[in-house]
Amino acid sequence: MAEPARAKPKPTPETQHFWDGTQAGELRLQRCDACANVYFPPRPFCPSCASRKVSVFKASGKGKLYSYVINHRPAAPGFTPPYAIAVVELDEGPRMMSNIIDCPQTPEALELDMKLEVAFEKLDDKITLPMFRPAKV
């Protein structure tokens, strides 16, 4: 029997550009053409000023570790505990949940505010997840 797989996102019309981006190796955010607000998660209007004139752009992929837990139990399907569930603050402002790869999953290694950079992990032919790893200096 196959190992239980991790929960897989199913894109909607409003989020498809984000998932197309990760497949292309880009972290895509949206910016309001009217008020310049950068926001996440995706939606076709600005949650700050309600303008429908918004643009998708390629983010730097750089950020820092805002907060996290190291989950021991119960573990989600597809995960081997202990594993960190992190919230990354992107240089552009928005925050997003992710996992920290190429780093021990310990409080000593996971320092708040440590610099991170995006890395892409392919789940299947349709979905690639945005992960983060410690930034190379």
Place this chain on the structure above:
Amino acid sequence: MRRNQVAVVGAAETTELGVIPNMSQIQLHADAALNAIADAGLKLSDIDGIATAVETPQQIAHYLGITPTWVDGTSVGGCSFMLHVRHAAAAIEAGLCKTVLITHAESGKSMIGKLPRSIPADSLQGQFEAPFGVYGPPSMFPIPVLRYMKTYGITHEQIAMVAVVQREWAAMNPRATMKDPITVADVLNSRMIAYPFRLLQCCLVTDGGGALILTSADRAKDFPRKPVYILGTGESVETPMVSQMETFNSSRAFKVAGPTAFKEAGITHKDVDHLMIYDAFAHLPLYGLGDLGFMPHEETGKFIADGNTRPGGKLPLNTNGGGLSYMHSGMYGMYALQESVRQMRGIAPAQVKDAKISVCHGVGGMFAASGTIIFTNEK
């Protein structure tokens, strides 16, 4: 809303709390409702308003045989019942109904007749949180706390003291699930669940329910129990995604609901004799003390560690033992309300002497929603 126009005239929990393998979730609702109706000296046919969460009002109305003229199915997580109290008070004042029954029940442990909670893969949570390994509240609710600790200089030992102090209250309560004393070392050596939180910093998982009956203050004086008046109320929501909170240094929903209730009540923090802050996890009382304006967030950890909220302390907090030690069926807000009502009636197992004002603050989801009710026993 005007102060003291509506009162709680019936309040009860399920006959048993803890592990109840012989009742389905809807029967737990009914058990609590029948106990509350008996407490108020009413008949089912006297109820003309009904509010509940998770279960729909039609499920509860049909099961109990009630024909309501007003219903509220607000379901925003564990503080839904605070919102029901607020909405019911407004509805009674507006003349939409006279006598409201609010019910909660959850077969949280035995899982009988309980719908599974699932996150659709095409929801925003399903796309932007679930793939990263969140799996139930213990993996989500503590996510903000490391940031909070760093910002305000809060220590692991201070947060452990939340569990220690609440166990002291639980020890005085025969109905509490966990009553044996614990130390900070016990908390910090208990099994790791989701760093930085360990088992004793996470709420219990139990079965149970509770129900409240509200009516106008004018009618309340004719009921068998001492009326407990609604002095002030507040509510708000923020986001179902913990990762998308405006900041991890406070809860926006708390900061709207709490101060709205204080303003409506026309009281200051010094007037508060008794306080309930929904404690699904040990950091919530700290967020609550700060966001409700009792003190700056920097001081919350020390305030609890110094013993100010323990039995005999100057601000009695979570006097039933809380979600950490009393019970937590999944949506604890109802039990916090029940304890506030008991304190205002003067019948709580760990009664705060001469308490006249009780603040009851709830959270829903992972800081997703909030409701605050301020009670008084003086009109």
